[in-house]
Every structure is written in C-alpha cells, then in structure tokens.
Amino acid sequence: MLLPVLLFAVVLVDSSQGYVFFAGGRDGWVLNPSESYGHWAERNRFQVNDSIVFRYEKGEDSVLVVAKKDFDSCNLSHPNRRFADGDSRFEFERSGWFFFVSGAPGRCEAGQKLVVVVMAVRRPRWPPVSAPPSLSPTPVLPPAASPPSETSDPATPPASAPSPSPKASARPPAFPPIPTGETSVPVLSPAPGPSESAATAGAGDHSGKWMLRIATLVGDLDRLWRALRALYHPRNFYVVHLDREAPAMERQALAARVANDSLFAAVGNVVVIEKANMVTYRGPTMVANTLHAGALLLKQSKDWDWFINLSASDYPLVTQDDILHAFSSLPRNISFVEHTSRLAWKEEHRAKPVIVDPGLYLDKKTNVFWVSQKRDLPTAFKLFTGSAWVALSREFLEFCVWGWDNLPRILLMYYTNFVSAPEGYFQTVICNAPEFAGTVANHDLHYIRWDVPPKQHPHVLTLDDLPQMVSSGAPFARKFPRDGHVLDRIDQQLLGRANGSFVPGGWCVGDPPCSEVGDMAALRPGKGAERVARLMNGIIRSNKFAENQCR
Numbered sequence: 001m002l003l004p005v006l007l008f009a010v011v012l013v014d015s016s017q018g019y020v021f022f023a024g025g026r027d028g029w030v031l032n033p034s035e036s037y038g039h040w041a042e043r044n045r046f047q048v049n050d051s052i053v054f055r056y057e058k059g060e061d062s063v064l065v066v067a068k069k070d071f072d073s074c075n076l077s078h079p080n081r082r083f084a085d086g087d088s089r090f091e092f093e094r095s096g097w098f099f100f101v102s103g104a105p106g107r108c109e110a111g112q113k114l115v116v117v118v119m120a121v122r123r124p125r126w127p128p129v130s131a132p133p134s135l136s137p138t139p140v141l142p143p144a145a146s147p148p149s150e151t152s153d154p155a156t157p158p159a160s161a162p163s164p165s166p167k168a169s170a171r172p173p174a175f176p177p178i179p180t181g182e183t184s185v186p187v188l189s190p191a192p193g194p195s196e197s198a199a200t201a202g203a204g205d206h207s208g209k210w211m212l213r214i215a216t217l218v219g220d221l222d223r224l225w226r227a228l229r230a231l232y233h234p235r236n237f238y239v240v241h242l243d244r245e246a247p248a249m250e251r252q253a254l255a256a257r258v259a260n261d262s263l264f265a266a267v268g269n270v271v272v273i274e275k276a277n278m279v280t281y282r283g284p285t286m287v288a289n290t291l292h293a294g295a296l297l298l299k300q301s302k303d304w305d306w307f308i309n310l311s312a313s314d315y316p317l318v319t320q321d322d323i324l325h326a327f328s329s330l331p332r333n334i335s336f337v338e339h340t341s342r343l344a345w346k347e348e349h350r351a352k353p354v355i356v357d358p359g360l361y362l363d364k365k366t367n368v369f370w371v372s373q374k375r376d377l378p379t380a381f382k383l384f385t386g387s388a389w390v391a392l393s394r395e396f397l398e399f400c401v402w403g404w405d406n407l408p409r410i411l412l413m414y415y416t417n418f419v420s421a422p423e424g425y426f427q428t429v430i431c432n433a434p435e436f437a438g439t440v441a442n443h444d445l446h447y448i449r450w451d452v453p454p455k456q457h458p459h460v461l462t463l464d465d466l467p468q469m470v471s472s473g474a475p476f477a478r479k480f481p482r483d484g485h486v487l488d489r490i491d492q493q494l495l496g497r498a499n500g501s502f503v504p505g506g507w508c509v510g511d512p513p514c515s516e517v518g519d520m521a522a523l524r525p526g527k528g529a530e531r532v533a534r535l536m537n538g539i540i541r542s543n544k545f546a547e548n549q550c551r
C-alpha cells in the first residue's frame, strides 16, 4: 500500500518579526481543551515581540491579563487588561511572566487559565561561542534521572577505580605523567597552548567545554541552580533537563531563570531542554535521555571534548579552571567509563530478567515491570557493567549517536529490556568496539561512598567525608543532601565560591566579580588542578590504564 505523506510547516510572521501563537492551538480558548494550557505553553517558546491570539465565541467568554496572585486565586475583579472581541491579540512587549484567565464566571476555577514565560532576548538557541581559546576539556553535564538511578553495584562496588597512586612498573606508562607538587600552584597561569596531543582535534582550537546534562527531582530547582553555578565556566556547554515528573511550571521557571541570567544570556552556553523526556528509574529511558542530550550537543557544536553527565545531587570538588587545566593535557580520545565484566549477582538479577519500561510509551510515570520469562546471557557480545556516571569523548559519543556501526544501535535495543540500563550500556558498547576499547579509562570521576557491603544507594555525604573527598582527587562527588553544611564548606574551602555567585576563575571580570566574562582562555588553576592531575597520573598515565581496560 502506498502511504503518501506530505509534511509542511507554516510559520506566521508579522511585521515586527514576532511569531503569532494561537492559545490552545486548534481548540482555542475553551473550558476543556484537549491539550491542557500548561502543556501547550510548555511546548512553545515565547520571545519578546511575539503575540498570542485567543479565539472564542464573542459574548460567551473573555480574556483577562492579571497579576500572579489574582491568577492563583482566580480573582477577576481588577485585571490589568480585558479583551472580549472573540479574537483577542496580545503582544509580549517585555520578558517575564504573563498570566491569563478566562473572564467568564467559574471558568478560571475550572482551569481555563494560562501562564506564559517570555524569554528575555531574541536569539538563536545556541549562538556560536566567540573565538574559542585553545584549551580543551569540554564537560557536559547530562540530565539526571528522577529519582536518580544510582550507580549502586552491591557486588562490585566502586572498587574498580584505579588507585590514584601511580606505581612503578616495568611497562612504560601510556602517557607521561604530569609532575604534581604539594606546593600551591601559581595563580594566573597562562592558558595552555593548542594541545599537541589533540590528535583528532584538527586545528587544536577546541575551547574547553563540557556538556552538562542534569535531570532532577521535583522541587529540585534550587539545588540544580546551585550546582549549575558551581560548575559554570563560559567555555563549557550545559544542557539541563528537568524530567516530566517536574511540574511544567518548574521547567518554565528554570528556562526563565536561565534566560533571565545576564551572564548566561550573554554567553549563551546553557540550554534547557524544554520539551521534557519521560525518564524512568532504572529504565532504558534514562539512556535515551542521555543520548538525546548528546545528540543535541553534537548538532549544535563540534567545539567540545568531553560529555559528562551529572545530576542535581552531584557537586564539584574542584574549580572549572582546575578541571580545564588538568584535562588540557589528556588525549582527547579518552572516555571515563567505570566498568567490569565480572557481573556476579548482576548476572541473575540484571542480565537475565526481562523488563519493560512504560516510560517508552505511556505519558504518566509508572515503574518498570518484569516479564516472567528470563533470557540467556548474550553470546554475540560480552556484557560489562559499572557506574552510571560517565565522561565520554566526543568521538565515542558520535559513535554511539550516529550509529554508522550497528553495534551501538543493536545494544541500545538489547538494553531496552535490561534492568538498570544506564549501568551497562556505555560499558558494553565501548568494550565491544575494538576501535574504542583502548581509550576507556576505568573510573567515573566521582567520589562516592558506599556502605560495606554496598546497598542500593550510596551514602549521603557529610562534613566527615570531606577529607576523603579531597584526597580522592575526584573532580565530582555525590550524593549530597538538599541543603547541608557540607556544600557550604566545599564552596568556602575548595571552590572559593561566595554564596549565590559563580566560582571565581580566570575569566571573571566585572563588579561584582564574575558578573562579566573577560578572557575565557585565562585559567587560574589551584590546588584542585594538582589533585586532579594526580588522579589522572594514576588512571591514565600508568600501566594500570591498559591493565584495567575491559576485563
């Protein structure tokens, strides 16, 4: 049978170059639209000079523009504006929040109301970053799950991480170690020049960027905001995702905060995924979400080196200047994926069960369900498992996202029915791809403290853990309580971050400090850079690098 398909897009542009939105789409301004107004507003992106048109039966209804408190309480007594002509057009002349309610009695209470957040500036979603300095690490934080799928690994605890102390060995280390002294590092060191080790980097003009992908729990907006500020560097890219569990208002509020932040707006390197994905605890939808964020980054820019996924309960232990400096000397092809092939109890409990993730096809969140039949262990490839926290090289992410080799796609389909897919997908792909197996570093860049024996979730970190966090050399730690002295202490002692502001770095100028971007290439690495370099010496610049690969 022939199925002719015609696709077309119509964009209405008026003289002032604004878009015209029709409230509620096809249904118009009615009592019970087929798509809720909250959902409709969330699908659209409103900018200054756009207009919204309300269509309804003249005489039957009206539109009131009201203040937030009157919106909340459906108080119709003193609207800012009132329209009743049946085809009412309202132009957004400023950014911020706009509240619309129906003027017909009882309808506001029944839900005929609409909130719109208008973005501050009309700009492409992902403006080019100005002349990139020649440095490289590109952290990207992927979205976190809701609730975050812990990387818990009761039988094979975090242990497979190589010890940070490089041991003398017969074989030469894969890469020459960077000397790290105990003394504090000079302030204001010049940005490293184009890295000769950037074999695949072409001109070597990568600016240091990570992609930050964060997904968080309901009500976690403030925590996410704090982590974002602690992790921010103008050279990195950040993709932020609040999953579908978060109320639409919260996602809009996050987008509005990002759009309204003058520094984020000026640099344009923080992107909020506004069309939220459904993400199920332990389900494959988390992997889909991570790949989605990765695909977004690859599409927007090739100018970054590592894709890192974090959640709102993660926090950095070193400054971004430290990370950029320490990573600038690493080969760009290294991916950090903690892994092991010793599945142990996971063989029975992860690899053999077959699950279905309703997040793939239902629009309400429910838990994964188990199919009664079990399946055999695979023989077409070897299974690996490990930490769900990964830092992937751009090359490897391209391999996974583009799928010119069928392996990443086949494994994605296999993991669709796998319990805790995020703890195995990237591990199994990288170790079964000969061209990438030699690039995997067996570490997840996190300090995570497990119970002995490990339970489902790791310890919530407290002040007592601070010395171990620091001595681990890990750039990130998890998981942290929503509010705790430990984060304040990390801000104070490790990051030098003042309450509410960014972590000071070489890029900071303006008054107050870091309110403007100066020289993005200027790095001021401190003690944190030494700690990370020591860790890297242990992981990558030692013979352990190859010994710990894919075993």
Ligand SMILES: *[C@@H]1O[C@H](CO)[C@@H](O)[C@H](O)[C@H]1NC(C)=O
Residues within 6 Å of the ligand: 016, 048, 049, 121, 122
């Ligand atoms: C909105 O339109 C006015 C008038 O056409 C124009 O001056 C202004 O720059 C526009 N604002 C934005 C943000 O596009």
Ligand SMILES: *[C@@H]1O[C@H](CO)[C@@H](O)[C@H](O)[C@H]1NC(C)=O
Residues within 6 Å of the ligand: 073, 075, 076, 077, 078
């Ligand atoms: C509506 O708001 C006005 C002004 O704030 C107030 O005087 C009035 O009592 C409110 N009405 C209701 C029903 O809350």
Ligand SMILES: *[C@@H]1O[C@H](CO)[C@@H](O)[C@H](O)[C@H]1NC(C)=O
Residues within 6 Å of the ligand: 095, 096, 097, 256, 257, 260
């Ligand atoms: C934007 O920021 C200003 C002050 O910095 C604040 O008054 C305003 O409410 C913010 N707007 C939004 C939409 O968050």
Ligand SMILES: *[C@@H]1O[C@H](CO)[C@@H](O)[C@H](O)[C@H]1NC(C)=O
Residues within 6 Å of the ligand: 142, 143, 144, 145, 148, 149, 150, 213, 214, 215, 286, 287, 290, 309, 310, 311, 312, 388, 389, 390, 421, 422, 423, 425, 426
């Ligand atoms: C990425 O990060 C989230 C936390 O935001 C985590 O739950 C998820 O499992 C991670 N890993 C993968 C492979 O998606």
Ligand SMILES: *[C@@H]1O[C@H](CO)[C@@H](O)[C@H](O)[C@H]1NC(C)=O
Residues within 6 Å of the ligand: 197, 198, 199, 200, 331, 332, 333, 334, 435, 436, 438, 439
């Ligand atoms: C990774 O890059 C380094 C340095 O650029 C190179 O020497 C090495 O051969 C590469 N490794 C693989 C497995 O391609």
Ligand SMILES: *[C@@H]1O[C@H](CO)[C@@H](O)[C@H](O)[C@H]1NC(C)=O
Residues within 6 Å of the ligand: 499, 500
């Ligand atoms: C700054 O810190 C104080 C005390 O820890 C806290 O009460 C306050 O809310 C913080 N302010 C901001 C803007 O985070």
